[in-house]
Amino acid sequence: MKDVKLIVKEIKSVIDREGLEFLKDHPDKVYDILIKSDSVDKNTALILFTSIKQELPTFMEKAQSEEEIFEHIKSFDFYSASVCALLAKVYAALYSDQNRRSWLDKVFSGVKxxxxxxxxxxxxxxxxxxxxxxxxxxxxxxxxxxxxxxxxxxxxxxxxxxxxxxxxxxxxxxxxxxxxxxxxxxxxxxxxxxxxxxxxxxxxxxxxxxxxxxxxxxxxxxxxxxxxxxxxxxxxxxxxxxxxxxxx
Incomplete structure (x- = not known):
């Protein structure tokens, strides 16, 4: 399984290019992008795909702490504790305050x-x-x-x-x-x-x-x-x- 930083970097590059809604609207395309990259192995890409299908990106619009994310993922009852921990780290890093501010600044920046x-x-x-x-x-x-x-x-x-x-x-x-x-x-x-x-x-x-x-x-x-x-x-x-x- 690849390093969390590399996973986050790959997903962030998708969001930066395609927009925040892309994860929610096209989880299948996100999966395809991830398995073609060198940053995410197929097993991890599949786990991330299922987490997107469970509407984790929507949950992240209000979630803050890694612990809160972990408990939410754990409530699905089909991820192991280690997978829950991995996903919590990935989503917490992906939706960091710095990234949120960066994405907010990017909204309509191109058209402006x-x-x-x-x-x-x-x-x-x-x-x-x-x-x-x-x-x-x-x-x-x-x-x-x-x-x-x-x-x-x-x-x-x-x-x-x-x-x-x-x-x-x-x-x-x-x-x-x-x-x-x-x-x-x-x-x-x-x-x-x-x-x-x-x-x-x-x-x-x-x-x-x-x-x-x-x-x-x-x-x-x-x-x-x-x-x-x-x-x-x-x-x-x-x-x-x-x-x-x-x-x-």
Whole structure:
């Protein structure tokens, strides 16, 4: 069985990354993470898994002393005294005053940091217009810089993610909004390029700033800058000249 400090370190790293609710909501995933680590052996991981299923993380929201934790675990009547002692040490160390303060400071810290900064999005759009005779490739590259205008809308957009993990990092939040914007632009660009069945699109005329502004209104941002350019490839025919072998 591994050292208590190593066990606590491994579980704490999971909480720091995934949030306090992760232990209660995903004990199976916690188990998988633990058995893949070098810090916790399979037997210990299983014991920790069963303790989470017994809602020990919920109990720890009010528990204080190691003795109190030991007595609570002992009341389950299926752990040996040595296992009760181990779990009491693990949970007491994991939910120490220092760790509790650290986790309290992490709540919404990522989104608070995100709200203060501009963020850049690189969008590379592609679509293909086609007809019976051939096809045209359409490209658009854009560098976009945005800043938060309406914090309430940003929180609303992140409501579900923050409910799952209130420790959501600034980097993860940036990724969420970047994916949202680029997916939106992908759809708008594709619709633009495929709007007419008979006339080839002109990618250079795609009004990227207009569509970015629409997305910003719905998500609580404003434009700092939008730079971009489109490129419409040459028409590629579906009909190929027949080689000399056709006539032989």
């Amino acid at each position: 940091s995100f709200l203060k900064k501009d963020f850049k999005v690189v969008w590379i759009g592609f679509s293909e217009w086609s007809c019976d005779q051939g096809y045209v490739d359409c490209h658009f590259n854009s560098m976009i810089t945005l800043r938060v205008k309406d914090e309430a809308l940003v929180y609303k957009a992140l409501k579900q993610e923050l409910k799952v993990n209130s420790f959501l990092s600034e980097e993860k939040i940036t990724e969420i909004f970047s994916k949202s914007l680029t997916s939106y632009l992908d759809n708008e660009f594709n619709d633009y390029c495929l709007a007419d069945d008979y006339y080839e699109p002109v990618a250079e005329d795609f009004e990227v700033d207009y569509h970015v502004e629409d997305w910003c209104k719905d998500n609580g941002f404003e434009i700092v800058s939008v730079q971009g350019h489109g490129d419409t490839g040459g028409f590629e025919s579906n009909h190929y000249s027949k080689g000399i072998e056709h006539y032989l």
